[in-house]
Amino acid sequence: MQTGTLGDVRMPTAPIAPLAAIDIGSHSALLLIAQYRHGHLDPVVDLARTTHLGEGVVASGQLSEAAMARTLMVLRDYGQILSQYGVDHPVCYGTAALRQAQNTATLQQRVQQELGWSIRVLSGEEEAHYTFRGATAQIPAGGAVVIDIGGGSTEVVMGQQGHIEASWSLPVGAVSLRERFEICDRIPGPIAQAMDVYLAQVFQSIPATTLPLLVTGGTPTTLAALMLNLATYDSRRIDGHCFELEDFEMLYDELNHLSLHQRADLPAMELGRAMVILPALRLLITLMRQLRSLHLTVTVRGPRYGILL
Template identity: 25%
Template sequence: MKISVMEIGTNSIKFIIAEANGEKSLKVIDKCSTVNRLSRNMYNNNCICRESIDSAVDIIGEYMEMADKRKAPLVSIFSTSVLRDAANRDEFIERVRLSYGINIEVISGEEEALLSYKACSSLADARHKSFAVIDIGGGSTEISIGSKKSIERNISIDIGAVRLTETFIKNDPVDYEEIAGLSRHLIGVFQDAHLKDFKDMQLIGTGGTIKSVSTIHNKLDYKNEEKIHGSVISFDDIGFIFNFLAQLTVEKRKNLEGLNPKRADVIIAGTAILYGFMKKYGINEITVSSKGVIEAYVQQYISSKF
């Protein structure tokens, strides 16, 4: 049985075709992602602009055509932070329903965190009793703590690469005061989250920012993200990448090996979240997962059918 699923994110629309041969047997046949920035300028008035809606509707149509050609019925479209926040989300959802006859499911931040946790759990190292997962998206960051047997806590925080870029970064290249203001904000956010000590806990990361940091670090084509699955990056290397990126203009970042040019304007804020989190909790390294929310969502859907 072949199926397809679409995820409407803050910064990109993801599409996956998978084949199921049983509850635990899942083969990803194809995976695509289009950076369209549905939330462009949304954090000024909490509304998705007309141009972004039109672009997203067109991309959804293109992926639905692909699903038909590949004989992989689209079983679900779900969305995360961008539609949780948008004041005009009902307008967007209705536009998609009228255009294509399918409803969009808006999942909660806690459910998104749980899916990230499930997607990354296969990378848990037996040397650690527990692990944490951080998923840095465009509008929010999800953090989960647990073990392979159970999850202790999963939270969603309204800090993301796009949200913080639009809020804090106005200059190109970014200046010291902007970095300082962003860093102070992150310290306060993590303080308010009341997270436990991460000492002796493995950290696993996913999401566009973390995968981009890994492809930059490993000098890999950003389109080959499967090659960074299970790779490890040290805190010091992340700090080096963060400082290096902050010195470059957006145009220079667009030409940087390993970085999708369409992420060049938001990569500094996203990396600041990762660096700030690891610094706050004294975490020395992070294991990178190329799998994320959409893979776990597909697995969950298939499991519900068997």
């Protein structure tokens, strides 16, 4: 056992308990268990499970009973994992779906009653702040633009030397975009054009930049896994993977030629990701064009990392 000193007395030092965060998003719920060492978070467990919590929220303004049941089932599983690591009270937060839904309190109450966890609903500004903090914590000092493509919103944060200079929390994400344009399988050319026009309007307030781009979220990590021909998710290989804009355009064309079932069968395709990968790609391509940037770097460290720092 490690020991510490108190005067001349050697005192045992208890192991530092791990930290944990659960991100309840519109498309998936994420679990991070990490040790804080030397000013950095060292992930021990980093999981994502598809919930489709935001399904139908754009049209109805409500979290459906089925979506809440799926989310609770995932959270129960996470609770069992957390207990194995001695974590009783994770930092639990929600993003776009819980900001937009009128019955968010229903899910909060059920989670509190069953698991004893309080779900904090982040504002768009808070989500952008934690996204930037998590994504930039381990990069050299300098400026960056951090992009987080979620299911119901997209955060874009510009900053220098660890300080945010401007941020945008935009009410469009992979799930909401798919629902708005009623995409079930492939995206026909006219729909893609209409989507691009809509996205250009959403992003029009964001200025072009010469700063390097960092992108986080399930879409870019899945795309990196596809480009690397990974059979399973490997965060160490995905983190830091670089893309050119033309890579995304090529991937969009290739994936749009496949049926939904064919996309779902790709080895690196996360369960449920095949349904939203195409609208998310169109979003990412349009945003890169708006920023006038030809390349970016993928980071696995999003707001769940930032909220623990």
